[in-house]
Amino acid sequence: xxxxxxxxxxxxxxxxxxxxxxxxxxxxxxxxxxxxxxxxxxxxxxxxxxxxxxxxxxxxxxxxxxxxxxxxxxxxxxxxxxxxxxxxxxxxxxxxxxxxxxxxxxxxxxxxxxxxxxxxxxxxxxxxxxxxxxxxxxxxxxxxxxxxxxxxxxxxxxxxxxxxxxxxxxxxxxxxxxxxxxxxxxxxxxxxxxxxxxxxxxxxxxxxxxxxxxxxxxxxxxxxxxxxxxxxxxxxxxxxxxxxxxxxxxxxxxxxxxxxxxxxxxxxxxxxxxxxxxxx
Numbered sequence: 001x002x003x004x005x006x007x008x009x010x011x012x013x014x015x016x017x018x019x020x021x022x023x024x025x026x027x028x029x030x031x032x033x034x035x036x037x038x039x040x041x042x043x044x045x046x047x048x049x050x051x052x053x054x055x056x057x058x059x060x061x062x063x064x065x066x067x068x069x070x071x072x073x074x075x076x077x078x079x080x081x082x083x084x085x086x087x088x089x090x091x092x093x094x095x096x097x098x099x100x101x102x103x104x105x106x107x108x109x110x111x112x113x114x115x116x117x118x119x120x121x122x123x124x125x126x127x128x129x130x131x132x133x134x135x136x137x138x139x140x141x142x143x144x145x146x147x148x149x150x151x152x153x154x155x156x157x158x159x160x161x162x163x164x165x166x167x168x169x170x171x172x173x174x175x176x177x178x179x180x181x182x183x184x185x186x187x188x189x190x191x192x193x194x195x196x197x198x199x200x201x202x203x204x205x206x207x208x209x210x211x212x213x214x215x216x217x218x219x220x221x222x223x224x225x226x227x228x229x230x231x232x233x234x235x236x237x238x239x240x241x242x243x244x245x246x247x248x249x250x251x252x253x254x255x256x257x258x259x260x261x262x263x264x265x266x267x268x269x270x271x272x273x274x275x276x277x278x279x280x
Contacts, residue, residue, distance in 0.1 A: 031059070031060050031061065031240065031243045032060070032061035032062065032063055033060060033061070033062055033063070033082040033083060033240050033243045033244050033247060034062075034063045034065060034080070034081045034082050034083075035062055035063070035064050035065070035081060035082065035083045035084070035085055035247065036065045036067065036072035036073075036075040036076055036080070036081035036083070036084050036085070036086075037064055037065070037066055037067075037072055037084070037085040037086060038066065038067070038068065038069050038072060038085070038086050038087055038150060038151060038226075039066045039067065039068065039150065039181030039182045039183065039202075040087070040150075040151075040152065040182050040199040040201055040202045041066070041085065041201075041226070042064055042066035043066070043181060043182055043183040043202050043205065044199070044201035044202045044204070044205045044270055044271075045205050045263070045265070046201065046260070046263055046270065046271060047062075047064055049259065049262075049263045050251075050256070050259050050260065050263070051064075053255075053259050054247060054250050054256070057250065057255065058243075058246055058247075058250065060243045060246060060247065062247065065080075065081060066181065067148075067150075067181075068146065068148035068149045068150030068151070068152075068153060068181070069086040069087055069088045069091060069149065069150050069151035069154065070088070070091065070148075070149025070150065070153075070154070071148070071149055071150075072084055072085075072086050073086060073091055073092075073095050073100075076095065076100055076101065076229070076231045077095070077098075077100050079231060079235065079236030079238060079239060081231055082230070082231055082239050082240045082241075082243065082244035082247075083228060083229065083230055083231065083244045083247055083248060084101065084228070084229050084231060085107070085226065085227075085228045085229075085251075086151060086226065086227065087151035087152075087199075087224055087225060087226045087227070088150075088151040088154045088155075089104075089225055089227060090154075091151075091154070092104050092227045092229065095229065096229060099232055099234075099235055100231065100232055100235060101229035101230065101231060101232055102229065102230045102231075102232050102233075103229065103230070104227045104228075104229050105227060105228050105229070105248060105251075105252050105275065106225060106226075106227055106252075106274055106275055107226045107227060107228050107251050107252060107260070107273070107274075107275055108225075108226050108257075108260050108271040108272055108273045108274060108275075109223060109224055109225045109226065109271070109272050109274055110199060110200045110201050110224050110270060110271050110272060111199075111200050111217065111222045111223055111224050112129075112152065112155055112197055112198065112199055112200070112222040112224050113197075113198055113199075113200050113203055113214045113216065113217045113222065114129060114132055114133075114195060114196070114197055114198075114214070114215050114216035114217075115186075115189065115195070115196050115198055115203060115209075115212045115213060115214050115215065116136075116141075116189075116194070116195035116196070116212060116213070116215045117193045117194075117195075117211055117212065117213075118211055118212070118213045119211075120215055121139065121141055122135045122136045122138075122139035122141035122195065123135050123139070124136050124141075124195060124215050124216060125215040125216065126215075126216060127216065127217070127218045127219055128216075128219055129159050129216055129219045129221055129222055130159055130162045130163040130164075130221075131163070132215070132216045133159050133160055133163040133165070134163045134164070134165065136195050137160075137163070137165055137170050140172060140174040141174060141194070141195055142174055142176065142192050142193065142194035142195065143174060143175050143176065143194055143195045143196065144176050144178060144185055144188050144189040144192065144194045144195070144196045145175065145176065145177045145178065145185075145196075145197075146178065146179070146180065146181070146182065146185045147177035147178055147179045147180075148178075148179050148180060148181065150181070150182075151224070152182060152197060152198070152199055155197065155222075155224070156197045159197070159221070162221070176188065176192070176194065182198060182199060182202040183202060183206065185198075186198060186202065186203070186206050186208070186209075186212075187208055189212060190208050190209055190210035190211075190212055191210070193210065193211055193212070195215075196212075199224055200217075200224075200270065201270040201271055204265045204266075204268055204270055205265055205270070225274075226271070228247075228248050228251055228252070229248075230244045230245050230248050231244065251275070252275035253275075256273075256275075257273035257275055258273075260272075260273045261273050
């Protein structure tokens with residue numbers, strides 16, 4: 001009996017000395033990364049579809065901070081996120097050039113649409129986004145802007161400029177800058193029966209459309225590319241580089257690309273993976 005007791009005590013001591021390594025993964029603290037992303041990827045429901053698949057494969061949890069693209073990039077600049085997943089290529093390339101991100105990877109695309117009242121009082125309906133914007137401004141028809149430095153907001157400002165309009169000079173009471181994400185902006189447009197630029201993914205998942213319908217689509221300038229970047233751990237040592245890179249790698253690998261393609265609402269695909277085609 002004494003021999004058995006001594007053996008058990010020895011085994012217990014060895015386990016204590018060995019620490020968590022002997023206990024194995026069941027005792028390990030689960031790793032969680034923070035991803036700063038856009039409201040369109042969150043409010044479209046894409047992350048609810050993707051993240052359980054990633055976590056099941058890797059054991060890595062993901063916390064999403066959903067903001068406009070400009071704000072999400074600022075979170076990355078401060079080192080308050082491990083990964084940035086956004087949709088404004090010029091801003092993304094600047095982020096990498098400044099040393100805040102290690103490398104930009106194309107992930108997927110969809111497109112923007114202009115939604116507005118079905119009656120279309122401004123005559124905006126058509127396939128030319130800049131002509132539509134010019135008609136909305138000429139009619140001083142209610143228009144809701146996100147106004148939040150998001151990728152969608154950046155695209156909207158680009159379209160006004162390409163329409164030959166100085167927004168600062170022409171905007172008036174008809175132009176409502178809400179400073180919010182895509183979902184709240186769409187709710188505002190629906191309540192005001194106003195025109196709005198939206199990403200198709202959030203539009204398809206949006207249920208409170210009221211009298212709004214898609215009026216402008218198909219213009220190649222409405223193409224909407226998403227990119228992902230690991231925040232540079234050399235600039236911010238607290239970045240969980242290994243786990244963050246695992247998320248980036250999964251998104252652009254066949255498993256992640258298939259998961260993106262599989263996400264549909266009422267049979268309609270919201271995002272189209274193009275990591276291979278988007279390599280630069």
